[in-house]
Amino acid sequence: MRRSVLKNLRGLLTPDPRKAWVVDRIPGAAVAVEDGRVAWIGTEAHLPAAWADAPVVDGGDAWVTPGFVDPHTHLLFGGDRSQEFNRRLHGVPYTQIAAEGGGIRETVRATRTATVAELVAAGEARLREMRDRGVVHIEAKTGYGLELEAESRLCEAYLELKAKGWSLDVTLLPAHDIPTEFAGDPEGYSRLVAEQWLPELVHRFPGLARYCDVFIETGVFTVEQGRRIFQAGKALGLQARVHADELSWTGGAELAAELGGASADHLMFCSEAGMKAMAASGVTPILLPTTTLFLGMRDWAPARKMIESGCRVALASDFNPGSSPCLDPLLVLRLGCLQLRMTFEEAYTAMTLHAAQSLGRPDLGHLHPGAEATVLLWDVKDPLEWVYWVGGTFRPRTLN
């Protein structure tokens, strides 16, 4: 057994997995670690005698926290969209950009022509940046292939990233958009995805994906088409994560609740019935405020109403090239506080414990005994500074 005690800490900050929305703050803390798991936390003065002879690791007067978990990313894609972005700033509507073959279609073209090695290299650079900013585990979607072989290459790249040791959960999202080959036929495409592609991808990459996702939105996929794909996924062991109620209300949150899904994401236009249904069925609402910022929208997701409805809200980056090229968890945290009007403790819980719970990982997102010791050290007077110094860059130290 490998045992050690982390001492000389200014404080410890961790959500309490046993109590809703409670964040423990332990000044002068110590953390006892055994075989990579947290065995004990408390004030250094109260360290149990059994740990007296364990090797000591010096925390250097830092705050210690668990790592952030990011439960909604589109990690892998080819190209970027910075030029299109400037056209949008100049007032060119997205519909026009899309009609000219830009927008998501540009990313789909670049993704279809990318090799697995190129995808892996781009993904690793992005994962490194996220890790350097405190993210220890992410959810990562396919969805810029929109054809079987391209979606398959994305799976292959994710498999390789996992083999390299990156901690991520894969979600299959061939129904991210209607590919040009199926223009005007979302019904046919949704059948193809449900009946052929999902089974084929699960067959080719057994055990890789844990979730499937559908972009349910006016003009993209209906609730009925989504249900078809999610039910096919369920039969293959894939739990639902739903792109829901992002640009208009379509009932995506209600569908996630009906299906016993893991999460419904975006939710700017979620109904009160949808909130209650998510709370009752244990679906995690995942809010993506950097997307609202980046699209210049004024409709921030109703986080406060969701919390009051009993939902265990989570926050995520939505990292993607078109609407949230954001690899910084602290920008998400800041917008959670400043624009979604969550308290620091709520937003922090949303990016750690609740994010991990939405991915079925009770051992992540906190540092109570039993947790994986994803221990980050922050040289700040108080973690509040992450939000307060609103333009600041904070990168944690790690023990390795």
Added chain:
Amino acid sequence: MRRSVLKNLRGLLTPDPRKAWVVDRIPGAAVAVEDGRVAWIGTEAHLPAAWADAPVVDGGDAWVTPGFVDPHTHLLFGGDRSQEFNRRLHGVPYTQIAAEGGGIRETVRATRTATVAELVAAGEARLREMRDRGVVHIEAKTGYGLELEAESRLCEAYLELKAKGWSLDVTLLPAHDIPTEFAGDPEGYSRLVAEQWLPELVHRFPGLARYCDVFIETGVFTVEQGRRIFQAGKALGLQARVHADELSWTGGAELAAELGGASADHLMFCSEAGMKAMAASGVTPILLPTTTLFLGMRDWAPARKMIESGCRVALASDFNPGSSPCLDPLLVLRLGCLQLRMTFEEAYTAMTLHAAQSLGRPDLGHLHPGAEATVLLWDVKDPLEWVYWVGGTFRPRTLN
């Protein structure tokens, strides 16, 4: 004469001081520098023969730009307000925090008890952070003393920072708030500032301050009290910069125009008449979007209307401990694009050329011949990435 040519540049980005809102992009650029001033810019292939034998500096394939100018900061203050900030996130209204002696009063207490050495040390740390992110010149206000000797110590600290080589313009702002000693008597306080303190501060620190400022707002100082202070300042050679129309319309922009002021700042509730008056009289509207973000407000300043009204809009950080603890110019730039809906070129011009013009510095904020060679090198494919990678950290290299 010291001459050099900066070569091997991916590109050069600079506002054109002769054309409204035009930003030049020169791929494969070179910059000829003579005695610290730009002597020539163009494509490297067209470098005039006269520069053929000048020493070459390798730009390392970077983009070269002028430095950012920040025309509205409250650089010097004691303490910080991160604890109060969390109370605000928990829904405690600012009025209650203020009634309990918190808010700006807490900063005033901490500033009054700070030594000049402490103020200088805090100021230098902040200036270093801004410089490392590309800011080469700032405006910096007094205003957390609210008594003659404390305001005087702030001037002394600014004098020392200038002596250490920091490039800043000082604005006297004793009328930042009504001090507790004058509670209920803004009229008496505004007379004291106008008749005694401004003359005394100018007498003690000749040539230090170039501007004076008043917080004109419902419940603080009226337009009439502001006019009294600004007229006293004018007689002392101080041009007006006005905290105007931040929380409600009070006519601050109109007053700035009437007085021939340098700028009117904040302006979330500026009238259309105020916009036209600023455009006609050459007052620079300075918008502070990080403040809107940090206060969680939904009323972003009407930048587009101002541009359409013919105003030369500038952007600034409003760096201060209560409503904008932001030292990152790129966050200001991002919010200018994403929430104020300026194009990249407009927001960039607003943070360089127009910011410098509001401070009477035609030699800053661009790299056309005659400009101070405040040359920054950015290792990006394109400067658009500053905004596009919305959570990213970018720090320029300098030639020194």
